[in-house]
Structure formats: structure tokens, C-alpha cells
Amino acid sequence: MxxxxxxxxxxxxxxxxxxxxxxxxxxxxxxxxxxxxxxxxxxxxxxxxxxxxxxxxxxxxxxxxxxxxxxxxxxxxxxxxxxxxxxxxxxxxxxxxxxxxxxxxxxxxxxxxxxxxxxxxxxxxxxxxxxxxxxxxxxxxxxxxxxxxxxxxxxxxxxxxxxxxxxxxxxxxxxxxxxxxxxxxxxxxxxxxxxxxxxxxxxxxxxxxxxxxxxxxxxxxxxxxxxxxxxxxxxxxxxxxxGRSLDLSRDTATPTLGETVLEVRNLTCAPLYRDISFSVRAGEVVGFYGLVGAGRTEIAETLFGLRSADSGEILIDGEKVQIGSPPDAIALGISLVPENRKEQGLVLSMNCRDNMTLPQVQNLASGPFVSSSAENEIFDKYREKLEIKTPSWRQTVRVLSGGNQQKIVIGKWLSMQPRVLIVDEPTRGIDVGSKSEIHALLRALAAQGYAVIVISSEMPEVLRVSDRIVAMYNGRIMREFTADLVTEDSLVQAISGIKATEVA
The missing domain is CATH 3.40.50.300 (P-loop containing nucleotide triphosphate hydrolases)
Incomplete structure (x- = not known):
């Protein structure tokens, strides 16, 4: 220069x-x-x-x-x-x-x-x-x-x-x-x-x-x-x-896994995805990695009742279930933190508390009115649990940082007491400090017994938070990796459509 x-x-x-x-x-x-x-x-x-x-x-x-x-x-x-x-x-x-x-x-x-x-x-x-x-x-x-x-x-x-x-x-x-x-x-x-x-x-x-x-x-x-x-x-x-260094290393402690909570068998929604089979256990983070258009988000939408599959089965605790709408999914203990938090996860003009309690307003009614004390109790609980930085529940969610907006969305679904938490692109548009906090939060939620699915387009992210990684290409699962055996090269090959037999 x-x-x-x-x-x-x-x-x-x-x-x-x-x-x-x-x-x-x-x-x-x-x-x-x-x-x-x-x-x-x-x-x-x-x-x-x-x-x-x-x-x-x-x-x-x-x-x-x-x-x-x-x-x-x-x-x-x-x-x-x-x-x-x-x-x-x-x-x-x-x-x-x-x-x-x-x-x-x-x-x-x-x-x-x-x-x-x-x-x-x-x-x-x-x-x-x-x-x-x-x-x-x-x-x-x-x-x-x-x-x-x-x-x-x-x-x-x-x-x-x-x-x-x-x-x-x-x-x-x-x-x-x-x-x-x-x-x-x-x-x-x-x-x-x-x-x-x-x-x-x-x-x-x-x-x-x-x-x-x-x-x-x-x-x-x-x-x-x-x-x-x-x-x-x-x-x-x-x-x-x-103002400080970040520890970006992965927690290498062996997770304590419970029973299988969610199982998917041969799920197909042509042409978006075909023959999808995987499972998630309590206490486990399963990462879905692939290029945009690989079908990851569409699978999440099917599990949450936003999209219908052509064929296949979804099982919760070993029992086959039918999910035709988000209320069906919520009733079964499945929650989805969507990819676009501003358009799909938040009402930007509303305050923090009302965003967090929105899915369960009908359950918080006292006569014709929503109970403010019940709403405040929920907000205070998850504000502390997730370390949400806001001066008051009255703060309009639009003015929060990206990381705190994401925590509001996560808190909203945690307050519904889910068994399975699906998080699509958890740190998109979030700074490096908040990103580290979200990663630690996802690992902590798994340690508390949640079955967690993380969909991410960022390789460092999926490597850091996942116990197992499902690699997708063109609507199909190419390979599945455990955290201790995965490599960056093998992941890139898998999401590029190269099968394990071809690599060998």
C-alpha cells in the first residue's frame, strides 16, 4: 500500500x-x-x-x-x-x-x-x-x-x-x-x-x-x-x-447420555431430503453440517410440524408420533430456535418479557387477563439462567445485541420445558464473545439432560459443540461422525458428496 x-x-x-x-x-x-x-x-x-x-x-x-x-x-x-x-x-x-x-x-x-x-x-x-x-x-x-x-x-x-x-x-x-x-x-x-x-x-x-x-x-x-x-x-x-482471550477449545469430558429421546427413520420429503435416519439421546448434542440447500433446515421444519414428510417415521421415547403442526411438536416436547431470529423468532416491537412468554400466553391467563406476575417469574428465571443482558423486561427486543436476542429466543422455548431443542444457525450474525457464550450454553443444556440438535454452516462451531456430527449433501446423509474421530478433511469430503468408500 x-x-x-x-x-x-x-x-x-x-x-x-x-x-x-x-x-x-x-x-x-x-x-x-x-x-x-x-x-x-x-x-x-x-x-x-x-x-x-x-x-x-x-x-x-x-x-x-x-x-x-x-x-x-x-x-x-x-x-x-x-x-x-x-x-x-x-x-x-x-x-x-x-x-x-x-x-x-x-x-x-x-x-x-x-x-x-x-x-x-x-x-x-x-x-x-x-x-x-x-x-x-x-x-x-x-x-x-x-x-x-x-x-x-x-x-x-x-x-x-x-x-x-x-x-x-x-x-x-x-x-x-x-x-x-x-x-x-x-x-x-x-x-x-x-x-x-x-x-x-x-x-x-x-x-x-x-x-x-x-x-x-x-x-x-x-x-x-x-x-x-x-x-x-x-x-x-x-x-x-x-478485553480478554477466549477459550475456544472443546470440552473433552465424556458426556453422560440417557435414553434415546428422538428417532427418525427413513424420513423423506422429495426433492428436499430423502431416507433420513438418525437419533438423539438425552444429554447429547447432534450437529447437522452441510452446504446451504443440503436439506438440514427442512428436516428441522418437519420435526417442528412446519413441513409435511412424504414418508418415514418419527419416534419420541420409542413411540411413533404424528406431527402435523407446531402445537403438535410442542406438545411432544420439541422446540425449534429458527435460523432467522428477527423474522421467525421474535416480534421486534415487543418487549423482552412478552417475547419470551408468547407461546404460552394462553396458559398464563387469570380470567380474561394475562398474569403479569407469572410472566415476570418466567422472564426473571431465564434472564438469570441464560445471563441475558438487558436493563429491564420492558426493553424492546429490537435494541438488544444479536447474542441477547438469540438468548431471548432460546429462553422462550426452554420455558416450554422441551425434551428436544433444535437450534438452527445458533450464532449467525453474533459477535465472537456472544458466540462463545451460546456455545457454552448449548453444552450446558445437554449436560442438564436436553436432547439438542444444532444445525450450522460453520465448521468450527459444529466441531466445538457436537458429540456426533451428521454430514449432509444434496438432501441425503452422507456420513455420521463421533466428535473424537471426526477431522476437517473428512467433513469437507462428506458435505461435498464424497462417500467414505470413495475416500478409502
């Missing part, structure tokens, strides 16, 4: 205060042309607030934004985009009823005479960008009909419509498949080669160390330091982020 270059972006002494909270306390940050600069910190550290200041969504109370050596003031995202600053949001900001093309050029639609939209030009331009991203859909398709991963690609496509100086990627791979991640990384490297400054926000350390040139860490709204990626390691970065 040529140090004589003027930074593409410099933030100096940025202060932002909300009622009762100093979100940013004199933060400095810069990114050079042609640099990927990672911005790290725990949930609530101030990363997203800083980027919203940069993108014109928030106005700083103090400090300066300097682009290409010139101080600028941006009061709207449109002004920021005019300065060459593009923010690709972690939360999708698309208009579902519009086409992908209209979303890509939203606010900048090509026009003909009399203000009419030039649809031909719009679709030609958007399809050229989508082809560059290797997308398998065209600009004419309505966004609501796209998968979450493809909606994320539309969000990314917006960055390629302008002559950007700085592009901010905020957790861009959270909804992408491995193949789509490869395309994204190629796009980032292409932007870098063209001299664009990249700000990359992610909780995934492997991505940070693959892509970035430098790493800046925030903690509690304050700047904690900048490291050259090639000269540091995960432990040093973690210490800056959370």
Missing part, C-alpha cells in the same frame, strides 16, 4: 449520542484507495452506527468526514452516494413489490422524455450487473419472489451502479451460499483493483483474514486500535474486541 496516497475516506473524532447512550466516543477510522479495511467489534460496539454516520443516515454530534482530502457533510444517503459512498446493509432495504432492476436503480431510474421510465435501458443495465455477479435471475423478476440470498445479491448490485470511492459491506455473506460468497469475494477484489476503498464488517474471522489488509476494532463505542492483518492473529483481535 502506498502510504503517500490520500485516504479515500477519513473519519476524525466522530461522536454520536442517543438518549442515555454515547454510541460513538471520538472514533477515528480511515480506508485507503484499493484497501479492504475490516471494522470489527462486538454487537453494540458502534460499527453500524459509525457506518450510518458515514452514509448520511445519522448526523454526528462532533467530528469530521473527509473524502479524498475534502471535509464533507452528508445529511442523506443520496448525498453520500453522490460523494461515492455506498452502504450495503446487513438488513435488506429493498422494496419487495418492485422488480430487481427497479431496486438496483432506485432513485436513479433512467428516463425518457416527459419523465417516463426507459424500461429497455433499465433492464439492459441491471441485467449486465446481475450477469457480472453470476446471478441466476434477471432484472425483470419481482424481488418478493427471490430467495433471501438472491435479494442480498440485488443489494450488492446497487454498489456497482455508481463510480464508488468507498463501498461498505455490512455482514454481506450472512445469507449467501458458499458459491455466492466466492462471487462476492471476486467482486470485492475487482473493486479493490480499481482503487475503491472497501470497509468490510463481519463476525466471521475466516473472511476477515482472507480479505482484509487492515483491521480496526471498536469496543463500547470507542476506538481500540488498528492492526495490519498479515501481522496479527485471531487471538489478538479477540482481545481487542472483548
Amino acid at each position: 502506498n502510504e503517500k496516497l490520500e485516504p479515500a475516506l477519513r473519519l476524525k473524532g466522530i461522536v454520536k449520542t442517543f438518549p442515555g447512550v454515547r454510541a460513538l466516543d471520538g472514533v477515528d477510522f480511515e480506508v485507503m484507495p484499493g484497501e479492504v479495511h475490516a471494522l470489527l467489534g462486538e454487537n453494540g460496539a458502534g460499527k453500524s452506527t459509525l457506518m450510518k454516520v458515514l452514509a448520511g443516515m445519522y448526523q454526528p454530534d462532533e467530528g469530521q468526514i473527509i473524502i479524498a482530502g475534502q471535509p464533507v457533510r452528508m445529511t442523506t444517503p443520496i448525498e453520500a452516494k453522490a460523494q461515492g459512498v455506498v452502504l450495503i446493509h446487513q438488513e435488506l432495504s429493498l422494496v419487495p413489490e418492485m422488480s430487481a432492476a427497479e431496486n438496483i436503480y432506485l432513485g436513479e431510474l433512467p428516463l425518457k422524455s416527459f419523465g417516463r421510465v426507459d424500461w429497455t435501458t433499465l433492464y439492459e443495465r441491471s441485467n449486465a450487473i446481475l450477469e457480472r455477479l453470476n446471478c441466476n435471475f434477471r432484472g425483470e423478476v419481482t424481488v418478493v419472489n427471490l430467495s433471501i440470498a438472491n435479494q442480498q445479491m440485488v443489494e450488492i448490485a446497487r454498489a456497482l451502479t455508481v463510480d464508488a470511492r468507498v463501498v461498505v459491506f455490512d455482514e454481506p455473506t450472512a445469507s449467501l451460499t458458499d458459491a455466492e460468497k466466492v462471487v462476492l469475494f471476486e467482486i470485492i477484489n475487482d473493486l479493490k483493483a480499481r482503487g475503491v476503498g472497501i470497509v468490510y464488517i463481519s463476525h466471521r474471522m475466516d473472511e476477515i483474514f482472507t480479505l482484509s489488509d487492515r483491521i480496526t476494532v471498536l469496543r463500547d463505542g470507542s476506538y481500540r486500535g488498528t492492526l495490519t492483518t498479515a501481522d496479527t492473529n485471531e487471538d489478538e483481535v479477540t482481545r481487542l474486541m472483548i
